Amino acid sequence: MTAPHTLLTVDAHDRASVRRRDEAWLEQQWADPATRVLVVAGAQVRPRGGRIDWVRPDETPDGLRVLLGERDDRAWFALVTDRPDPDEPGWAGLRDLLPLLAGDAPESRADAPLLFHALGIAEWLAVTRFCPRDGTPLEPRAAGHELTCPRCGRTQFPRTDAAVIMLVTHGEPGADDELCLLGRQRVWPRGRFSTLAGFY
Template identity: 65%
Template sequence: MTFPHVQLSANPHDRSGVRRDDEAWLEERWADPETRVLVVNGTRVRPVGGALEWVAPTDAPDGLRVLLGERDDRAWFALVVDPDAAPGERSDWVPLRNLLPHLAGAGVPEAPLVLHAIGLAEWLFATSYCPRCGGTLEPRKAGHELVCTSCGKSQFPRTDPAVIMLVTTGEPGAEDERCLLGRQAVWPEGRFSTLAGFCEPGETLEDAVRREVAEEVGVRVGAVDYFGNQPWPLPASLMLGFFGRAESTEIRVDEDEIEDARWFTRAEMKAQAEAGTLILPGGVSISHSLVEHWYGGRLPGHW
């Protein structure tokens, strides 16, 4: 299932997992001029004209070939190159976060391919030695597995589940229904967003929502409803979106992760956003999708 209201989760590709150890097939697809390759410098990419450039295999430098999968009757790869051997100037390469606004919408259908590529590149960059014995690691299965050359232990890409939630109070849809937004001290003045946090071992996602809200702002949450999810390889998260119903409304911020938190009606949100005193979450984030879904239309103001 895909979630059209969560932009970076749309247009998934066939990951072709059964082909990852088929060397003959991989070589055949790499030789195909229709195949497309995204070059990744460590964990950075090089935009051309503000967009990512997919090249033919013959135009790609040397590096680790990572199979992303198939879509539109062609194969898609990432090519991970050593930063010291990357083509062009070092300043040409930027983190994925810089390009997120360009990855949303129907005009950029390859967003899931890019997130797949960067997620694997981040994992390959961070996983240098075997965590069991400290031995060296060799890539297998087209970049989706690392095997220790000493003890033979396999390592696989890690994804950390993180919950992100919009908490509401009042009769759903009523004029006085309110949603809860918070802000971190490092954010620009006036910026507020949904609360979020990582799921802990042995914890359900719903309980993670309740715990994080209680820890950060002191509000007690009862019912929790699933909304959708979004990959977030910055560096290795899966953002799982929820709506939570508040059972208390008094706010007590932790003054660590959260500097301020406030309740907003739709009318208050509109007035403050249009006045420029409230900056809402940006256009490709799942936090934007959560707030927009609750608001009932395009969010006011700018981000």
């Protein structure tokens, strides 16, 4: 089992931010069958066979193309669409996807930085719809990493939310009888516990 905090630093992709405005390069990558795409509906994805389901560009529905970056000599995108139909089974959010990433298979761990990047941008896009200055609907730019107001030109950037996470322990560190405090929310599935954490 890999600790979740290490998932983000193992095999991270090159975010290729200089490519985000290069429309010709973006089109070229999208036309390349080696490119891999993750379909994100709202901020949920649909795993297949217990794995994150990367597909070719020609297998995706219509939506916003978000460049995640480059890794292993290929480009990686998210294709962001509206929230899934609640009657459509199999869609899962970040918390439910963590068990897929925490296995020992190298390919599972390699998915984590790309998945977190995709879900972070998708969640931001889902909740950031209107210019805070004049209420005009925002338009995506920079391969999904900026939202610009067509009326006043003000640009919105992805947000970073400060959070804390801690492990409360009792007893001699590393001793066999050392204890730690875990919590759970009533709405969580049976058997899920977490260290204490929250936004601040």
